[in-house]
Amino acid sequence: MTDAMQAKTKKYKWRPKVIIRYVFLTIFAIWCLFPILWLLNMSLKTKLEVLAMPPKWLFIPTFENYSEVLHMGDFRRYFINSLVVGTCSTLLSLLLGVPASYILAKFRFSGRKHIDFWVLSTRMVPPITILIPYFLMFRILRLNDTYFALVLMHTAVSLALVIWVMKGFFLDVPDELQEAALVDGCTYWGAFTKVIFPMVATGVTAVGILAFLTSWNEFLFSLVLSSTRVKTAPVGIYNFVSFQEVAWGPLSAAGMVILIPVLVFISLAQKELIRGLTFGAVKE
């Protein structure tokens, strides 16, 4: 008993080593936060304050940059496009990926390992190898600059991720549950929808968030496959910057607006995000 107690008190003592660790971690945390905080700081300054040198540390925040950005008609459309593409591709990749990952996690059949490896390897493929042929094909089919093309490509990017991360959640469910449901007279479909699926609801949320963020942050496919009608927010902002190099205030505001979903998900679902962003390697 005394050994355990000692170990515990030792752990909580503020030894110099522990203080150094905290100092180091705090510095690293500031380093991680600084660029985003600086963007926020720039977005709240007036046009003159943004260009002040030395930088003004104390100022009265203004929201004029935000209202400028949000009142540009096109901008709102870009955000709506991003929302539409993100939502559709998330739903599609969940619809395709969750059932597939259940089979890969819970059923034994020949060739399963090959499919597993194949799924993971699609995650490794350079997006540009997929983009070039699809760009040409969409051109021939006159599908460039449509939601369909963009949703399909964003699903392509997130599907492997959804299958892979979801598999971890299915593997956490004990096999006995499915067997018990089958013995009780459930069909396979019934066992999946009534018994297994409710158990992995958190997992589905986690991969859903991951798929949405993947689509929301995606740049390359959107840049090439959308020109005017379905332009997403990242591409819209990118075009904006090439025209107005020095409009740092509105630019920062646009950057902050696009970060809103990211910040919301980080504050609400950090555990799910950690698991998703590390491809299921980090479980909590």
Place this chain on the structure above:
Amino acid sequence: MKVPVRGMAQSKRVFMITMLGPAIIVLFMLTIFPFVYSVYMSINKFYMANPNSARFIGLGHYIEIFLGDPVFWASLKRTIIYAATAVSCELLLGMLVASSLEGISRGKGFFRTIFLLPMAATPIAIAFAWRIMYNPTLGIINYFLKILNMDAVEWISDPSLALISLILVDIWQWTPFMVLMLLAGLMSLPEAPFEAAKVDGASGWQIFTRLTLPLMEPIILIALVFRLIDAFKVFDTIFVMTGGGPGEATQTLNVYTFLTGFSYLRIGYAAALAIIMLIIVIVVCQLLLRRSRLMVEEGAETR
């Protein structure tokens, strides 16, 4: 009794196919089809403006790339420098942060939440933030340098520094990924060998190199594979911050392929470049993953 069993096996098969089939078809469409089409494009000469003008040239593009295209070799070299430097710094820094994080008892969750921000944030927003900070006259980084009595630096407009500046952004963005992976590895280590080593009087450094590192090799390898491959194909931050410039100073293979296809509209040549990128990725994956798989199997046998 036989009939229901067979019925069961039958319904099981139907169930498996309906659940797995659609995803497999889509994945097939998204991998095999573009691969075959890319290979076809890469052995034909045609320009975006007129896709019907395809003319068969066999391995012509590949021969041109390997023998007559110094830009390809320069881009490849840059890509290797970028990936190798960024990932090794991320691994070292990540190890430091992860072991500090493992050694504290309170605030782990708090720090981990903060570390999520760089890797989850939209790359476009990141690229803007850094571009503003890197500005030579009005940027905050040069202001800090001035306080420290150092000369202003042309971060992304100086050809000799631009690549390093982009690597720094990559390190900022992805060190947290290494931290999370390595922390998971550290926390899953068995306690017994470490206690034994302490009893035997091993130093902290000895414990780290002889016990921690070998035990963590599988997760380190997996983290390295993901990071190396992703660093190899970074596009958004580079494209938005420098567009491959100044000159060609930050033109990685991915950016070069993109520009070839979508700016110079040499789509067949770009397809050949993309196929080469794919082959490089496959080779790197095979080398690193085979090693980790061998290790996992060996580990399972000795256990």
